Amino acid sequence: MTRAFTRKGEATRARIVTGAAAEIRERGVDEVRLEDVLARTGTSKGQLFHYFPEGKEELLLAVAQHEADQVLIDQEPMLSNLTSWSAWLAWRDRLIERYLEQGVKCPLNGLLGQTGRRAPGAQAVVTGLMWRWQNAITEGIRQMQSTGDIAADVDADRAAAALLAGIQGGVLLLLSTGKIDHLEAVLDLTIDSLRSEARATAAQEGNANG
Amino acid sequence: MTRAFTRKGEATRARIVTGAAAEIRERGVDEVRLEDVLARTGTSKGQLFHYFPEGKEELLLAVAQHEADQVLIDQEPMLSNLTSWSAWLAWRDRLIERYLEQGVKCPLNGLLGQTGRRAPGAQAVVTGLMWRWQNAITEGIRQMQSTGDIAADVDADRAAAALLAGIQGGVLLLLSTGKIDHLEAVLDLTIDSLRSEARATAAQEGNANG
DNA sequence: GCAAAAATGGACCCGCAAGTCCAAACTCCG
DNA sequence: CGGAGTTTGGACTTGCGGGTCCATTTTTGC
Numbered sequence: 001m002t003r004a005f006t007r008k009g010e011a012t013r014a015r016i017v018t019g020a021a022a023e024i025r026e027r028g029v030d031e032v033r034l035e036d037v038l039a040r041t042g043t044s045k046g047q048l049f050h051y052f053p054e055g056k057e058e059l060l061l062a063v064a065q066h067e068a069d070q071v072l073i074d075q076e077p078m079l080s081n082l083t084s085w086s087a088w089l090a091w092r093d094r095l096i097e098r099y100l101e102q103g104v105k106c107p108l109n110g111l112l113g114q115t116g117r118r119a120p121g122a123q124a125v126v127t128g129l130m131w132r133w134q135n136a137i138t139e140g141i142r143q144m145q146s147t148g149d150i151a152a153d154v155d156a157d158r159a160a161a162a163l164l165a166g167i168q169g170g171v172l173l174l175l176s177t178g179k180i181d182h183l184e185a186v187l188d189l190t191i192d193s194l195r196s197e198a199r200a201t202a203a204q205e206g207n208a209n210g
Numbered sequence: 211m212t213r214a215f216t217r218k219g220e221a222t223r224a225r226i227v228t229g230a231a232a233e234i235r236e237r238g239v240d241e242v243r244l245e246d247v248l249a250r251t252g253t254s255k256g257q258l259f260h261y262f263p264e265g266k267e268e269l270l271l272a273v274a275q276h277e278a279d280q281v282l283i284d285q286e287p288m289l290s291n292l293t294s295w296s297a298w299l300a301w302r303d304r305l306i307e308r309y310l311e312q313g314v315k316c317p318l319n320g321l322l323g324q325t326g327r328r329a330p331g332a333q334a335v336v337t338g339l340m341w342r343w344q345n346a347i348t349e350g351i352r353q354m355q356s357t358g359d360i361a362a363d364v365d366a367d368r369a370a371a372a373l374l375a376g377i378q379g380g381v382l383l384l385l386s387t388g389k390i391d392h393l394e395a396v397l398d399l400t401i402d403s404l405r406s407e408a409r410a411t412a413a414q415e416g417n418a419n420g
Numbered sequence: 421g422c423a424a425a426a427a428t429g430g431a432c433c434c435g436c437a438a439g440t441c442c443a444a445a446c447t448c449c450g
Numbered sequence: 451c452g453g454a455g456t457t458t459g460g461a462c463t464t465g466c467g468g469g470t471c472c473a474t475t476t477t478t479g480c
Binding site for chain 4: 215218219254353
């Protein structure tokens with residue numbers, strides 16, 4: 001299935017993907033014309049359709065995949081090591097920093113709901129991203145439970161689902177209002193809540209660990 | 211500024227707006243052609259451009275306004291009367307019910323971030339909606355604080371911001387995964403958190419109310 | 421160094437959907 | 451009834467942008 005591309009070919013292909021991604025981040029999916037991508041990457045139509053025979057749809061899918069991966073990579077190594085409260089806070093800070101910097105330019109926006117029908121597979125990419133993201137958070141919560149830092153009776157899956165939703169909503173509101181306040185509030189209050197529940201439970205059980 | 215439309219004219223205009231709204235809900239903004247709206251509403255191009263001289267953009271703006279208002283209306287009378295825990299739960303139930311029914315068809319999706327540049331004013335409509343929505347929640351929290359049901363030291367604005375973000379994210383995840391779990395988790399955990407903080411504070415102050 | 425395969429440039433095609441225009445039909449009021 | 455203003459229908463124009471095609475150049479493998 002993997003087509004035979006030379007080294008140079010792969011490089012060109014990659015250049016097109018990252019160029020398209022940048023263009024989309026800056027101007028939005030529906031504002032980007034193939035011409036824009038060609039201009040920015042210094043390529044021609046012939047090349048684009050050579051590397052993406054299905055045309056725009058295939059390119060969008062590749063971009064989506066690329067950007068989805070990037071979202072998680074940007075959170076490492078924190079996201080995979082939520083093993084102490086300071087790690088959680090570092091993760092929190094990274095998220096704020098990352099989205100503050102990204103501002104209103106969300107590459108994956110516009111791939112949701114029925115809007116994303118334009119690139120059928122793209123929807124799946126987003127779903128996959130959410131799934132991986134939530135799993136990482138769940139794992140983090142479980143870790144904290146194993147050390148007693150979070151109460152054992154917390155439903156890790158459910159808590160992770162809520163936190164992920166909060167983050168997504170925070171980013172969404174950043175996109176529409178330009179302010180990061182919502183994201184900050186969600187992260188701080190949710191994490192605090194996980195901590196205080198631990199404290200409350202520990203207190204009522206009369207036996208803190210440590 | 212208000213153009214002179216006869217009764218019949220107003221009716222036609224309204225028919226076009228609601229028809230367009232329905233079409234968009236079903237098929238997504240970028241899939242809807244003016245022709246589709248005309249077909250559904252039994253109108254002609256002449257009429258559409260008669261009532262919306264600026265064309266599609268003006269129509270989209272009208273639709274956005276219409277749908278934004280609907281979002282809040284659908285939450286009444288609960289949203290404006292968050293004065294007891296049972297009222298909060300009723301609101302929660304209404305939200306779940308509403309979005310479960312709406313499913314993957316979000317009329318305002320696609321108006322966010324730079325995607326929404328297609329209709330410059332539409333962005334403002336969404337921002338306005340969020341603002342009104344959050345204010346209502348803040349007000350509800352304040353109400354509960356005034357009766358002592360929520361601890362006075364809770365920052366109502368911040369808590370409302372977090373809850374709103376959670377809701378938005380929950381809906382977003384509903385759009386991309388088709389499952390309502392995230393929205394449920396956010397609502398339940400956030401509301402629970404508001405309640406337990408009240409309990410905790412009351413307990414530690416040694417004086418519960420009622 | 422040579423043939424086969426891959427990479428590149430860019431002119432051209434073509435369909436779609438927004439927007440224009442105007443003539444015909446209503447309707448409102450005196 | 452008459453005519454000014456409003457509403458309606460729909461044919462036509464137009465520009466944009468995705469996709470096709472092929473000739474040319476470069477690279478690869480032997």
